[in-house]
Structure formats: C-alpha cells, structure tokens
Amino acid sequence: MTVAAIPSAFDLAHCIPDLKPKRRDAALAELVGLAHQSGSVREAEPLLDLLLLRERLGTTAIGKCVAVPHARSLTVVRSQLVVARSKRGVDWNAPDGQPIQLILLVLSPAEATDAAHQGFLARAVAVARLQRNRQKLLDAPSFEIAQRMRELVS
Amino acid sequence: MSAHGPLVQLHDLDLLMEEIQAPEARGRLKRLGFPLEGEAQLNKARARLTAAIDRRWMTLYDRARGRYGRAIVRVRDRVCLGCFVTLPTSVQPPPAEPHQLGVCESCSRILYWG
Numbered sequence: 001m002t003v004a005a006i007p008s009a010f011d012l013a014h015c016i017p018d019l020k021p022k023r024r025d026a027a028l029a030e031l032v033g034l035a036h037q038s039g040s041v042r043e044a045e046p047l048l049d050l051l052l053l054r055e056r057l058g059t060t061a062i063g064k065c066v067a068v069p070h071a072r073s074l075t076v077v078r079s080q081l082v083v084a085r086s087k088r089g090v091d092w093n094a095p096d097g098q099p100i101q102l103i104l105l106v107l108s109p110a111e112a113t114d115a116a117h118q119g120f121l122a123r124a125v126a127v128a129r130l131q132r133n134r135q136k137l138l139d140a141p142s143f144e145i146a147q148r149m150r151e152l153v154s
Numbered sequence: 155m156s157a158h159g160p161l162v163q164l165h166d167l168d169l170l171m172e173e174i175q176a177p178e179a180r181g182r183l184k185r186l187g188f189p190l191e192g193e194a195q196l197n198k199a200r201a202r203l204t205a206a207i208d209r210r211w212m213t214l215y216d217r218a219r220g221r222y223g224r225a226i227v228r229v230r231d232r233v234c235l236g237c238f239v240t241l242p243t244s245v246q247p248p249p250a251e252p253h254q255l256g257v258c259e260s261c262s263r264i265l266y267w268g
Contacts, residue, residue, distance in 0.1 A: 058190050073162075
C-alpha cells in the first residue's frame, strides 16, 4: 500500500480519545465495536477472536506505552486504522512492562496482500515509534486526534 | 455471529498462519518488533475450530483451499471475487442472516456475503 493511500483509512469516527477499560481484551472489544458501528467491519465477534489469537502468538505491544494490534480478515470491509488513547493505561503484557496509553488498531480486508497489509502496519508502527509523534497524539484535544494522526502519516 | 462463524474464523486464522510461515513476511513482522513465539497456540486453536465445523463445509473448505490457496471469498454486487462470475439470482443469503455462506457454482469457492 502506498503512503498516499493511507490517509483514506483515517476517519474522525475511528478514534476513542479516552478509553475506559484497563484490560487488553476489553479494550480490543471496544475498538472492534467502534469499527463495527462505523461499517468498516461486518461482524465484530470473529474479528475480536482473531485479534485475541494474534495476541497469543506474541504481544502486539511495541514498548513506550504503545500497542499496534493488527488483523486481516474477511469481516473487514476496507482498510481501517482505529486510534485509542487511554489516560489510565491498559495492561497489555508489554515487553517493557509499561501500561499502554496509545493503541493503533490496524485492520485490512482479506483480499489485501501480505505486502499491502504489512505496509499499512509498518506505517502505523513508524508513526508510533517517534517520541514527538506519540506526544502529539497523547497531548491532542479529543476532537483533534484524527487530524493529528492524518498529519503524521501524510 | 453467523451460523458459519467458525469457518470465517478458520479462514482468517489460516491467513495469519500463512503470513507468519512465509519467510519474507515473517522477517518483516520481526523487524517491526512483533515477537512470533506462540505458533503452537495457533495450531491448537485451528484444531478446535476444525472440530467445530460441519464435515461437509470442511470438505468444501479443504478442497477449495488446496486448489486456490484461499477457500472463502467475498461477494460484491453479486459477483464472486474469486472467479469474477456473476452469481445467478437464485443464489442469495437469507435476509435474516446477511453474512451467511454459500458456494460458487462456477469455481466451488465458499462465498462470504460481506
């Protein structure tokens, strides 16, 4: 996937500025629920099961209070990024033991190739790795998170 | 979840397992910082899913997967996205279960009405 195509996967409706759950599974359920409500995902339950299985393969927390859960599924209608911010932090079994404050859920439809899906994933990871980007997202007023994310990937 | 939810889950799980078994894709994931240590867990989950799926559907799934790589394809505008043949009007999901699965009469792939 080209960088230019990524901003289309961003939408104001796909941000949770203040995520309430403190546990990983409940947090993922909330993100998937939002994607389902917005029409990017046909069925929430199989996708959530897949994301939880993916976590059993190895944690998707990448350190520095960031997690990038990801999935490619038949239930995903179009590529979508869902951003969530947790002020209290989510217990995610991170390699550095830190609670997760920023979650970037990367979703691709089943038709996406390995390279396209991983390209999308790599872009999200690259954005989250830079300290100044993380700070911009963590400090953004609720209504500006999607706009900040759009600026960071473009 | 649809009546054939486990079949959809199996498809997605197979897609994930293929991805992590492909050396190039696996290498990219590792470079991105994702550990891939729990493959045995995925094998167990796959065994549980296949045990829960009706044998008729499993036969169709295995046959289509062996032939095409991916056994389940989406239907868009009444077109099978596997073989791109327009489906006859007699083939449609029941209104109560919009995500029901079917079988393409042209290529025998399993159809997902997503």
